[in-house]
Amino acid sequence: MSEWHLHSESRFTVGQKSIAGKKPENEDAIGIRIPEGTLLSSKGAVAVIADGVSAAEAGKEASETCVHNFLYDYYSTPDTWSVKKSTTKVLTALNRWLYGQGRHFIDAGKGYVSTFSCIVFKSHTATVFHVGDSRIYRLRGQDLEQLTRDHTTYISDKQSYLARAMGLDINLDVDCRSLDVEQDDIFFLSTDGIHDFLPDKKIKEVLLKASEPELTDFEDLCQLLIDQALSNDSGDNLSCQILRVDKLPKQNVNDVTQKLTELPFPPYLKEGLTLDGYKIEKELHASNRSQLYLVTDTETGNRYCMKTPSVNYEDDPAYIERFIMESWIGSRIQNSHVIKVIETHRRKSCLYYLTEYVDGITLEQWINEHPKPPIQEVLYIFEQIIKGVRAFHRKETLHQDLKPGNIMLDRNGEAKIIDFGSCYAKGVAEISSPIEQDGILGTAGYSAPETVLSFKSSIRSEVFSLGVILYEMMTGKEPFEGKLNHCRSKGAYLRLKYIPSFEVNPLVPFWADGAIRKALRYEPERRHQDISEFLYELQHPNPKYKKVNDSVLADRNPVLMWQIISGMLFTALCISLYFR
Template sequence: MKQLEVSIGQASLTGPRPRNEDFAGYVTPSAAERQDKGILVAVADGLGGHENGREAAEGTVRGLLADYYATPDTWAVNTRLERVIQSLNRWVQGQAARHRHAVGMATTLSALVLRGTRYYLAHVGDTRIYRLRDGELDVLTTDHVWAHPELDNVLSRAIGLDARLSIDLADGNLAAGDRFALMSDGVWATLGDERIRRILAQTASSQDAASELATSAVGAGSPDNCTVLVVQVEQIPPSRLPELFEAVASQPLPPALGPGDRVDDLVVEAVLHDSLLTRLYRVRTPQGRQAVLKTLRPGAGDAENCQALVYEEWIARRVVDSRFPAVIDWPARRHLYYLMSWHEGSSLKARLAGGHRFAVAEVVELGCEILRGVAALHRLAIVHRDIKPDNLHVDTLGRLRILDLGVSASDGQDFAEINNPGTPSYMAPDLHAGERASESTDLYALGVTLYELLTRHYPYGEIEPFQKPRFGEPVPPTRYRPDIPAWLEAVLLKAVAVDAGERFETAEEFLLALELGAHRPLRMPRKRPLLRRDPALALKLLAVGSLVLNALLLLLLFAR
C-alpha cells in the first residue's frame, strides 16, 4: 500500500558572517505517526548580529520539531503549528525578559508539513518556502518586512518581537514530483527566483540541490548565512484516508449474528441495537470478559460507511477518559468492527421512559459529569454532534458515560462527513440554518438534554425530521417544574439561547455556572426584541399599525 515518501537535503553555510545564526531541521516519523501528523521541516534565521540570534533560531526549530509531535492526533495540522509556534514565541520573549544579554533576541521561521495528499505551512519573517512543480517555481510565503530608506528591509514580524504574534498559515494539494525549498534570505535575496528555479529543476538529488543553492549563494557574494532545506515528494498515498485505515476498512463485514453465534473467537450474547446502518452486539471473549461489538449491517458496507466506522474507532481510541467506553484491542479481528468496554446500566432516555423523575440536584450532578466529558472531547478538538439522553449512560454504580461517537468530527482528519448529523430537537438553530457543528452546538444540545430531564419537554417544542423550525423565545422550564430554582433556570435558558453569541462559550464556563449555582447566579437573560425573534411578524404588525393610523387620520380629516 502506497504511503507518503520524500527525500530531504539540507545545507547551511556561515558565509562571511563570524557565526551562523541560521538553524534548520526536520523529522521523518514512523509510518503510523506520519499518517497522523506528517513530515515536518523548518528553517529559522536568528536576527542578524544579535548575540542570541542563534539561540532563538535553534530553540525555535528544535522546540517546534519536538512539541508538534506531542500534540493530540485529533488537532488539525494548522492548529498544531499555530499553538506550538505561539508557545515558542512566549518562550523567546521569556528568555529576553529573564536575561539582560538576551533582550531583543528574535528569529524568523518557515515550517512545512507534508501529510497524506496535502501540504501545510506556517511562516513568520523573511525566510521563504518555494515550490517547483512541472518546471514552474512559486513562492508560497510572503516576506514580512518594511522598506527603509537608509537600511536594508526591516522585519515587521518575527518570533519574539511581539507578544501578539501573527502567523501566516496556508495549505494545498500535493503532487508526486513536487520539490519544496525552504531557505534563509541569504540565499534567495542573492540568487533570485530564476537561478533558484534552474538549480532546483536541473539538480537530481535533494541533497545536491540544497548544497548547490547554499554554495552558489556564498559564491555570488551573499553577505549573510546561507541555509537551505530541499524536500522532494517521491510518492503520495492514493487517497486522504490513512493507509492503516484503508487496510482495516477493506476487511469483510461479519454476517448477521444472533445469540450463540461466533465471530473471531467472540461469542454473541445479545443484540443491543439494530439500526439502518449499524448493529451493536454484547459479546464474550474466551477469557469471559464482556464487550460491545459495533459493526455495520450486512448490505450497508459501502466505502463511505466503512471509512466512517473506521474513523469512529480512530477517534474513540484517542478519547482516553473514564466518561467514555474504552476501545479494546482484539488481535483476532478478521472482520470490520471494533470492540468497546461493556457497562451494565441504562441510558438517561430509558430512565425517562421508565418513569424516573429526575430531582434538581441529580440533574445538576449529571450535567457536571457530562460537561467534564464534553470538555475532554473539545480539548481534543472533537465535536460530538449528537448529545442527547439516548447517548448518555449511567451504569449500576452510578457512573456516567457518553456514548456513540459515530457522527463525531475532529479537525485533525479531513474525511467526507454527513452534513449536520444529529437529532433535530437537540440541534441548535445555527445547525438548522446550515452552519457547521461546533463546540457551541454541543453545549446547546446538552442544555436541551438537561431541560428535558427536568421537564420531559423541549425548550422550543419537538422538532421533526425535515421540519424547518422557527425559533422564538424558549419556554421557561419553571412552567413545567416550579421547583426548579431561578439560578438553574437562568443557566438552562442561557445554554439554549437562539443566538450562539449568548450561549456558554466553553464547556468549562457551563460547568462553572452549574458548580457555583445559587452562590453566584447568572442574570436572567432578557427577552429578545420581537424584530429579532420574528422579523416577518414584526413587519406585519408594523404594516397593520400603519394601516390603522392611516385610517384614523382619514376619519379625522372627513370629520372636519
C-alpha cells in the same frame, strides 16, 4: 483495530544544507521530518528553517530551539487536531519560552530571537507557517512563486529591522496559508543569506534541475545555490532546503474500496457463539446500522461490548470507512465520562470493535423514570456529561449526536458518553478521501438549526444539543413541545414557542431556565461560547435572567421585531406630518 486508511502513500525527495559562510558561527537551523505509517497520514511531513537574529546575541540558541522543539512537539500533539491548531499551540508555547529566556538577560542586551518558516504536507494539502524574513517558494512547472512575505521594516536603503520574529514579543503573529499540492511540485526554503543575494531567476534555474526524475541528490543542488550566493558576496549564514513531491495518496475509489473490504462483515451472532475468543452473552441493542453485544473474553473473563456493522451496508464504502473510524476516534478520547475503546492485539477474523461494558441504564431511561427530579441531582449528572463532551472538544472533535440515548449511567450514577458513529475530528477531515461521506448524521430532535439546515456543526451546535438534553432532564418533556423533529426551514424554527422549564417543573430555578433558554437560541452566536460557559451559568446564578417567557418576538426574531417597531414609528411620523 484497522488503520489501513491512515497509512499515507506520500513520497518525497529532499535535500538540505546549512553553513556559516563568512561568519564565525552558524546561527541558522534546519530540519525535515518525514515519519512513517499512520503518523505520516495523521500529522504529515514537515520541513522547517530558522535564522537566529545576530543582534539578539542568542540567535543560535533561538533558531536551534525553534527547529528541534517544533519537530518534536508538533508530532506529540493529538492526531485528531488540525494542522493549524497543532502548529499554533506549539509555536505559541515556543515563543513564550524564547521571550521568557530573553527577559532573563535583558540587562545584558541578550535575547532569544529567530525567524521561523515551515511547511506541513498532509494528504493533498500543504500548510505554510511563517514569521520573519526566511522564505518558502514553490516551483510548479515553469512557475516559481514566493509563498511567504518578509516581515521586514526598512528605515533606509541600507538599514532595516525585523518587525516580527519568534521571541521578539510575548504575543506572536504568524502568517498561515494552505494550498493544494500536486505531484512533482518542488518547494524551496531559504534564509536571507541565499535569497538576498540571488535573483529569483537564478533560484528557478537550479530548482528546474530538481524536476528531473532521475536526479535524487538534492544536497548537491543546495550546495550549488550556496556557492552562487557566496560568489555574489553573501556575508551571512547560508541555509536552504529542497523538497520534491514524488507521490501523493491515491484518490481512486476502487483502490480504497478494495482495502476497506479486506475484513468481512460478521454474521448475526447468536448467544453462546464464540468469535475470536469472545463469547456472545446476549444482544444489547440492534438497529438497521449496527448491533451491540455483551461478550466475555474466554481467556481473561473480562466483559466487554462488541459493536458490529450491519450487513445492510456491506457494499457501502462510506459506511465502512465511518465504522472503522469510530474505534480510531474513540480510542483517542481518554476520559472517565466517555466510553473506553478496548485496544486488542488479537487478530480479527471480521469487522468489529470492543468497548468497556457499562452496567446501567441510558439517560433516556433515567428521564422516563424521573419526570421531575431534584435539580441538584440533574446538575450533578449534567456536569459529568459536560466533562465528557469537553474531552471531545479538547481533541478538536465534535460528537454530533448528543442525546439521552447516547449517554449511559452506571449503577453508581456515573455518566458516560457512548457511540462515536457521527463524530467529526478535524485532523481526520483534513485527510483527502475519494469516498463521499454523508452529511452530519445526528438526530434531528437534538440537533441545532444550522446543523439541520446547512449541515454545519460547531461547538455552539453542541451547546444547543446539551440545552435540549438538560431541558428534558429538568422537565421530562422535550423543549418547544417536541416540534424540533419536524423543523426543516428557518421559518419553522422561528415559529417555535419556548415554554419555560419552570412552568413544567416548578422546582427549576428561573436562572437555570435562563441558561437553558440561551443555549437553545436560533442564532449560534447568541448561545454560550462553549460548554464550560453553559455549565458556569448553571452553577453560578446569573441575575440578568428574569422570570419571563422566551416566546416573545424580540428573542425569537429580533430583526422582525425591529422592522415592526420601525414601521410603527414611520406610520406615526407620516400621521404627524399629515396633520401638521
